[in-house]
Amino acid sequence: MTSPRPSRRTDFTVALICALPIEFDAVALAFDETWPGNQFGKASGDYNAYTLGRMGSQNTVLVLLHKMGKSSAATFLCGVCGGVPNPSRDVEIRLGDVIISENVVQYDYGRQYPSKFAHKTTVSDTLGMPVKKIRSFLAHLKTDFGLSELRDQIPNMMEQIQRKAVANGHWSKYLRPGSHADVLFRANYLHRHQHKRDCSCGKETVCDEAINASCADLQCDPAYYVLRRRLSSRIQEKSGRQATSDTSKSPPEVFLGTVGSGDTVMKSGEHRDMMAQQHGIIAFEMEGAGVWDEIPCIIVKSVCDYADSHKNKKWQGFAAMAAASATKAVLDMPTAPTAPTAPIATTTVSHTTETPSPAFIVPYNENPDFVGRSEILERVKDLFGHSDTYHRPGSRPRSRVALHGLGGVGKTQIALAYCYWFKERFQDASVFWIHASNVERFQKAFSDIARECEVPGHSKDEVDILLLVKKWLENKQRGRWLLVIDNADDTEVFFPVKPIVEADCRATSIGHSIPECSHGSVLITTRNKQAGLKLGLGKPPIEVEKMTESETTQLLRTLLEDESVTPAEASLLSSRLENLPLALAQATSFILENSISIKEYVGLLDKSDSSMFDHLSEPFEAVGRDTETPHALTATWAISFKHIEKQKPMASDVLYLMSFFDRQAIPKQFIWDYCHETLENALYSDDDSELGEDSENDFQIDTDLEVTQALGFLQAFSFISKAGDDLFDMHRLVQLVTRKQLADRGAMSxxxxxxxxxxxxxxxxxTHENRVLSLQLLPHALAVLEHSEVTIEKPLREDAWLSREVGEYFYRRRQYEAAKHFLRAADLYSKLFGPEHDTTLTVLCDLAHTYMRIDRTEEALELALKLLEADQRLRPKDTATILTDKRLTANALASLGRFGEAEPLYLEVWSNRKEILGEEHPSTLTAVDGVASLYKSTGRLKEAQELSTGTVELSKRVMGEEHPATWKRMRRLSKIYTEQGNYDQAEPLVLETLEARSRVLGESHPDTISSLKDLCDIYCQMGRVEEKQRMDRRVLEAEWADWSM
Known part of the structure; x- marks a missing residue:
């Protein structure tokens, strides 16, 4: 059937635009009729190629894009695109699927590899809303009926195009490649030379040759494939679900969502996922933003690659044909957006010029207790351009500003204060308030606005109230207005990214129902930074942090109506409550109700963690708090926990884990280790056994991505914050509330x-060599040990081992805490292995040495005798261990002044070790040390000097001049010389020891400080005052450095 050729430009109702010849060819085959020539001509400078014809009932012009001009026809951008493989957890896009744009975002980053960036570095705002006819069509398409109508037609159109292609001699140009050709690599696995040495390819770089090579040429490793559920019929069979058809022949799925448009090709999997997550993008292409600048359009494209470095052209033909088929199917639908074929008579509508009276629809009274936050308020004024002094060269006022921060930090109160300031400042302006915790409340707020403001048409049946109010607000006759969107925490409420077969028409429109115009301002409050970034059109939200000390003092004075509250009292309370205004308001409510002082209330908080939790769970009344939002701090955070658990379960598990570490400087490595083990266990668990023995070749654990997303999510909700390179801090109260959540679920242990x-x-x-790392990890070790005492149900080897190593750290720093940890380790080992196990007795020996060092000598002697008795009974042939016990006993006796009992033990140990091990063995030298120390303590200095001189010489030769034992022997010999008044002989020994310790151990080490003090004593005895004063200063500086560590 032929149709008459149009005689006017306006007879063409549809414009189809393609950027690539292969796209153009596929669409041309979809035409039912074409008309040669172009009697209408082209404008000067127009280099586009046009084909005129009919597609279905629509007169259509097909354009091979060079440069866009204005058009009155309904415009479709048709062709191929790069798909986002998994825009959300439950959504999987595969090659050949059809993408239809709901809106377009210009990310404009240029060619993007992990280490190659184009010149532009910022993300543009969303490119406006589609025109009404397109919006109406998209609304129809999101219904089950509309989708079914479209999907049923696409295979028919594909068959028609394929028949024409074959008739034209193109047998395989548009055939669908097999499922084996649909390959997705991990986002961070780069398409580069894997084994070639003479190129510039590296872990983050790609040479030009590799860019143009195939995966087969580069030997890209199949071990980095990502398992695709829709492609794996094997998985379906193993899990008991029989595949219904060959996936290689199944029709394309259709997805509706945001399309990202840039000036060059997206070729980085990591950048693809980052942009997709940030803007809710489901596909990437290059022409949409440029076309949209001139003509609002619908993008209908098919996925030919995954927008990563592994992209190739295998799927371009099929994708071009699928897009053309989908476009033709769309045009066959009764609701297809087309232009009228002739001028339409217009009806003049009389609009009143009278300025409408301002509305103020805010559910809260002004808060008389609001204080501070002046910097944030001024920042909001400046960004909106509401300030009298507004002047920001090179930028225009924003239409949207988001406030984000931890629940209870005061975001809603700031927004409320801004509403009343705005009302006073612009008395002819309107103010509206939207509760956005869920779709229903958002819609109700819009309905309330429509009813109270008597928006025309609001009472009609089947009216789209969101669209109605949006257009009403965007009308310039409304004048200036401010719209607050409060509690916009859940991105799924605003930007659900699902296949349109599952999408809720009502839910998907929420994010696009927010009005956008030059005379309106939208202020958003959210706990979720990611939501704030999206709702703020890509602009960074303002972070609302904890109050300053001066603000908390002012707030407490206002809430308690007591100007006598001192800064010290305010600091006492606010420091316990992390300077959070909601917690402070909760505290003052309790203080007033029970007529107690701040100090008494702090005493109640300090009783225990559970006591603090109970007080923070007390409900109370406050101005500016939503009746459906819990007022207690703990309940407020519970809402955030639920959002996190729903949207990112791994992030909630990471939050639970972090609550057991010290709250400051939590290493990212902890999180990586946990996530990796969790993912690995999930991959190889029995629940996943249906994946089969070969599944590890199909799926690789992307721990880095999981860690990045989990930590990013927790930072977005302000539960944690960056504290440096790969370090994170966590609010103390957040830790407390998180652990209580676990306790309630029985998951603490x-x-x-x-x-x-x-x-x-x-x-x-x-060891001393590990002192820096030990110091960094010590707070976390102490934290997990503290929690293990009360939460872990049975003794663990890890607990005992860590207790001992922490004790060892304190012992080497000569700190009393060592005894507590050795005692705990001994108790745990006793429970694990028995009280007389080798490991248990060894730790008890450590404890005895610790008691000696901290002057608990009686206890040390008791332990030493107990160890000696046990070893003689249990291992009578273990001479080395028994001799160690005897030497420990002798040390304790000597420290108690019981030299007569100690001497025979020292001599026995020396004699036995010399006989068994020889005179130069380190253990023999240690035995001599005991005898020499005894002689020194009993005044037998000549004998002590003779023994010590010999051990120093042997120690230097056997153990080395820089061995700690050598330094101790040199120090003892210098002390003997000093006691004899031989300062000239003592000084060089002390100087040599000091220089070696300072060089090896550092100036602030306790042993180095001991040598400094020895030198001070010698200079004092010798009357060398200036040198003594210089040494005194070194001692003070070293001790300060040691204390500060």
Whole structure:
């Protein structure tokens, strides 16, 4: 059937635009009729190629894009695009699927590799809303009926195009490649030379040759494939679900969502996923933003690659044909957006010029207790251009500003204060308030606005109230207005990214129902930074942090109506409550109700963690708090926990884990270890056994991505914050509330054990060489040990080991805490292995040495005798261990002044070790040390000097001049010389020891400080005052440095 050729430009109702010849060819085959020539001509400078014809009932012009001009026809951009493989957890896009744009975002980053960026570095705002006819069509398409109508027609159109292609001699140009050709690599696995040495390819770089090579040429590793559920019929069969058809022949799926448009090709998987997550993008292409600048259009494209470095052209033909088929199917639908074929008579509508009276629809009274936050308020004024002094060269006022921060930090109160300031400042302006915690409340708020403001048409049946109010607000006759969107925490409420077969028409329109115009301002409050970034059109939200000390003092004075509250009292309370205004308001409510002082209330908080939790869970009344939002701080955070659990379960588990570490400087490595083990266990668990023995070749654990997303999510909700390179801080109260959540679920022991094992894995042996790392990890070790005492149900080896190593760290720093940890380790080992196990007795020996060092000598002697008795009974042939016990006993006796009992033990140990091991063995030298120390303590200085001189010489030769034992022997000999008044002989020994310790151990080490003090004593005895004063200063500086560590 032929149709008459149009005689006017306006007879063409549809414009189809293609950018690539292969796209153009596929669409041309979809035409039912074409008309040669172009009697209408082209404008000067127009280099586009046009084909005129009919597609279905529509007169259509097909354009091979060069440069866009204005058009009155309904415009479709048709062709191929790069798909986002998994825009959300439950959504999987595969090659050949059809993408239809709901809106377009210009990310404009240029060619993007992990280490190659184009010149532009910022993300543009969303490119406006589609025109009404397109919006109406998209609304129809999101219904089950509309979708079914479209999907049923696409295979028919594909068959028609394929028949024409074959008739034209193109047998295979548009055939669908097999499922084996649909390959997705991990986002961070780069398409580069894997084994070639003479090129510039590296872990983050790609040479020009590799860019143009195939995966087969580069030998890209199949081990980095990502398992695709829709492609794997094998998985379906193993899990008991029989595949209904060959996936290689199944029709394309259709997805509706945001399309990202840039000036060059997206070729980085990591950048693809980052942009997709940030803007809710489901596909990437290059022409949409440029076309949209001139003509609002619908993008209908098919996925030919995954927008990563592994892209190739295998799927371009089929994708071009699928897009053309989908476009033709769209045009066959009764609701297809087309232009009228002739001028339409217009009806003049009389609009009143009278300025409408301003509306103020805010559910809260002004808060008389609001204080501070002046910097944030001024920042909001400046960004909106509401300030009298507004002047920001090179930028225009924003139409949207988001406030984000931890629940209870005061975002809603700031927004409320801004509403009343705005009302006073612009008395002819309107103010509206929207509760956005869910779709229903958002819609209700719009309905309230429509009813109270008597928006025309609001009472009609089947009216789209969101669209109605949006257009009403965007009308310039409304004048200036401010719209507050409060509690916009859940991105799924505004930007659900699902296949349109599952999408809720009502829900998907929420994010696009927010009005956008030059005379309106939208202020958003959210706990979720990611939501704030999206709702703020890509502009960074303002972070609302904790109050300053001066603000908390002012707030407490206002809430308590007591100007006598001192800064010290305010600091006492606010420091316990992390300077959070909601917690402070809750505290003052309790203080007033019970007529107690701030100090008494702090005493109640300090009783225990559970006591603090109970007080923070007390409900109370406050101005500016939503009736459906819990007022207690703990309940407020519970809402955030639920959002996190729903949207990112791994992030909630990470939050639970972090609550058992010290709250400051939590290493990212802890989180990586946990996530990796969790993912690995999930991959190889029995629940996933249906994946089969070969599944590890199909799926690789992307721990880095999981960690990045989990930590990013927790930062977005302000539960954690960056504290430096790969370090994170966590609010103390957040830790407390998080652990209480676990306790209520009976999961405390599980996560406490995981945290303990992670720290035990990385905590180093308590040697001097590991002192810096030990110091960094010590707070976390102490934290997990503290929690293990009360939460872990049975003793763990990790607990005992970590307790001992922490004790070793304190012992080497001569700190009393060592005894507590050795005692705990001994108790745990006793429960694990028995009271007389080798390991248990060894730790008891450590404890005895600690008691000696901290002057608990009686207890040390008691332990030493107990160890000696046990070893003689249990291992009578273990001479070395028994001699060690005897020497420990002798040390304790000598320290108590019981030299007569100690001497025979020292001599026995020396004699036995010399006989068994020889005079130069380190253990023999240690035995001599005991005898020499005894002689020194009993005034037998000549004998002590003779023995010490010999051990110093032997120690230097046998153990080395820089061995700690050599330094101790040199120090003892210098002390003997000093007691004899031989300062000239003592000084060089002390100087030599000091220089070696300072060089090897550092100036602030306790042993170095001991040598400094020895030198001070010698200079004092010798009357060398200036040198003594210089040494005194070194001692003070070293001790300060040691204390500060």
């Amino acid at each position: 599980d996560f406490a054990t995981k945290a303990l094992k992670i720290v035990r894995k990385v905590f180093p042996l308590g």
